[in-house]
Amino acid sequence: MGDFGDLFGPNGPNLQNLSPPVQTALMLGVSTLLPAALMTATCFTRVVIVLSFVRQGLATQNVPPNLVVTGLALFLTLFIMQPTVAEIDQKAVTPYANKQISGAEAVRIGAEVHKKFMLRHTRKQDLALFLHLSHNTTVKEAEETPFLTVIPAFVISELKTAFIMGFCIFLPFLMVDLVVSSVLTSMGMVMMPPVTISAPFKILLFVLADGWHLVCYAIAASYS
Template sequence: MGDIADFINSPNGLNFQNLSPPVQMALMLGLSTLLPAALMTMTCFTRVVIVLSFVRQGLGTQNVPPNLVLTGLALFLTLFIMQPTFAEIDQKAYQPYVQKQMTGPQALKIGSDIYKRFMLQQTRKQDLALFLHLSKNTSVEHAEDTPFLTVIPAFLISELKTAFIMGFCIYLPFLMVDLVVSSILTSMGMVMMPPITISAPFKILLFVLADGWHLVSYAIALSYG
């Protein structure tokens, strides 16, 4: 958003404060349609929901927990993890703007810089370098100078990689249980019985005894420092 804020602040840009209230309201309603996309791509929601999906897949419980419960848990974990970033934006950008201590473009620039710093902290250098190369932007010497729209896809693929690494680590113990049960059934000559039928209760028991939801939530939150 830093480049967007520069455009708004430029003489040829759009001055939001000079627009009439109906036009401002129309623009705000239009921008609100982008909130679901922003939630999924610009926050930790992607990592959280993928890791939780790996947990359910590893347990082999099909639709338990239901998609609605899993998405709701991912949403509130996302709000919890993003709270420090949102609080900093509110303190350093939104509140000064409301109190008329700075203009709208200035608040947007400060808020976008704070948010970009959060994304850069979770973005791998090679992912950022990839999109800088694709955009043919060779003038960037420091990561903080990267355009906002270049940081977003780099952040997203970094989140996907991290989520799959965490998902693999979570899935591996469940796979070991399946292998042990399958070996026992084969040695007993019960090759026609699906191993998942026997292993599912053991995996659920193991997950409950280890307080799995607590550990998964802790691991996700800790992965963001």
């Protein structure tokens, strides 16, 4: 599968020659892929996984609720992606709105800008993996990688980074569990679930350390 340049370039289909009903149907079909694109082609994956690790580390079950975690992850994603979105607007959306470039050219430019963002946060070995799986031997530079090859490499890079950050988040909470479990065992209270005692201490530790501030800062700083 090629890049967006292959789909909308001179050798690709000319969407402007299609009838309005067909264009509408294509636009509706593409719009159904927007949620998947939001979750995989942006920083949403890393953000929501790290926030989920925080909630699991606190052992507070459904606090914060899923809606709050997803909403915070969404707005953090919009905040982090703001420079990329602004560049796409400047180089693709505004010229298209002013009728300086065609719709196909706007899509191609926007895809190139977004691909640069993904490449900056994709590990070389992950990119090499999918180039090897696609039997692509023509790519010499990372910028030449097809868009549809960059996306899965970007996703698994984001997953690894998110799990590394989740591991670092879990360590302080694990230490609290170990201390509480040792104290309960030394007192002979082996039947008392350690989670019942450690949960308030973990919440207190998290609040005193201003945990949400530190977590959001770490997530945003990981993209700077």
